[in-house]
Amino acid sequence: MNRFAPVGDSAVLVELASEFTEQANRQVVALDQAINRAIDGGRVVGLVETVPAYVSLLVVFDPLVTDHDAVCAVINQLDATGAVAVEPSRHHVGVCYDLGVAPDLEAVAAHSGLSPAGVVEAHLAGSYRVVMYGFAPGYAYLSGVPASINVPRKLQPVRGVPAGSVIIAGGQCLITTIEMPTGWSVIGRTHFRVLPDQPDAPFAFRPGDEIVFDRITLDEYEAAR
Numbered sequence: 001m002n003r004f005a006p007v008g009d010s011a012v013l014v015e016l017a018s019e020f021t022e023q024a025n026r027q028v029v030a031l032d033q034a035i036n037r038a039i040d041g042g043r044v045v046g047l048v049e050t051v052p053a054y055v056s057l058l059v060v061f062d063p064l065v066t067d068h069d070a071v072c073a074v075i076n077q078l079d080a081t082g083a084v085a086v087e088p089s090r091h092h093v094g095v096c097y098d099l100g101v102a103p104d105l106e107a108v109a110a111h112s113g114l115s116p117a118g119v120v121e122a123h124l125a126g127s128y129r130v131v132m133y134g135f136a137p138g139y140a141y142l143s144g145v146p147a148s149i150n151v152p153r154k155l156q157p158v159r160g161v162p163a164g165s166v167i168i169a170g171g172q173c174l175i176t177t178i179e180m181p182t183g184w185s186v187i188g189r190t191h192f193r194v195l196p197d198q199p200d201a202p203f204a205f206r207p208g209d210e211i212v213f214d215r216i217t218l219d220e221y222e223a224a225r
Contacts, residue, residue: 004072010048010063012071017055022143024055025131029208032057034078044074052207053132054141088129090210093175093192095166096221097123101189108168108185111151120215122146123166123187128173128211133203138177138195140205145171153183164190166213191224 003015014031017024032052038044046066051058061071097120099105109116128144145168153169159181161167166175167184176182177195194204205211216224 002075004068004075006068007058011058011060012068012075014057014059014075015055016057020054020131020143022129025129025143026208028052028055028057031075031078032207035059035075038074038078047071047074053134088208088210089206090212091192091205092212092214093190094216094220094224095123095188095190095213096216096218097188098218098221100218101165101221102187104185105187108149108151108187112149114148119149119187122149123168123173124213124215126173126213128213130205130207130209130211132207136176136178136180138203139174140194140203142173142211143171145173147171151185154185155183157181157183161186162189164192166190189221191221 005013005015007013016027016031029052032050035044035047035050035057039047046062048060048062050060059071059075096102097105099116105116105119109119112119112122114122123146126144126146128142130140131143132141133139134141149168150171151169160179161176161182163176163178165186166173166188167182167186169184174184175190175192175194192204195202196204
């Protein structure tokens with residue numbers, strides 16, 4: 001059963017599970033889509049936006065139009081319909097694993113007991129889903145990193161990690177969109193833009209979408225930048 005928690009005077013946090021599983025996150029995505037279909041169809045009023053996370057969904061509303069109790073009632077009604085999630089899109093992302101743009105590849109290999117080539121093969125074999133956006137603009141957190149390359153965060157973050165870095169930590173993967181410090185391991189670089197500079201579609205991925213990483217050469221990466 002969903003658990004509801006008020007967040008200030010204009011939002012409700014819907015908790016669908018107590019810990020992350022793929023099924024719990026799929027339920028978050030399905031509820032998010034159901035609410036947004038209801039908003040687009042004019043079947044509910046006063047809801048402003050939704051923010052999906054691993055096992056919860058933040059629903060923001062206009063307190064001059066509706067309130068916490070009414071929003072919770074609407075959500076329960078939508079959840080009871082068993083709405084089917086929209087079919088996810090699949091995105092192919094080219095990644096260069098050359099050591100010149102993958103400074104942590106050898107360290108991940110040493111931690112995992114694999115060769116650098118083995119780390120690359122494992123990463124390419126992962127089954128990746130977008131579970132949420134967070135932390136920094138366009139940071140799409142991906143589940144599905146193989147257990148064989150599940151490495152912890154570094155003890156100290158590294159400054160100046162460039163945009164387009166493919167990084168992993170704690171069973172998660174993401175593509176950086178801006179230069180920032182990070183304690184995650186950098187195992188490759190991509191020219192793919194998660195923030196494509198399109199006002200009508202500012203994010204390339206939606207929560208629930210599937211990501212496939214394809215290996216490219218350093219020359220291909222440089223040519224596509």
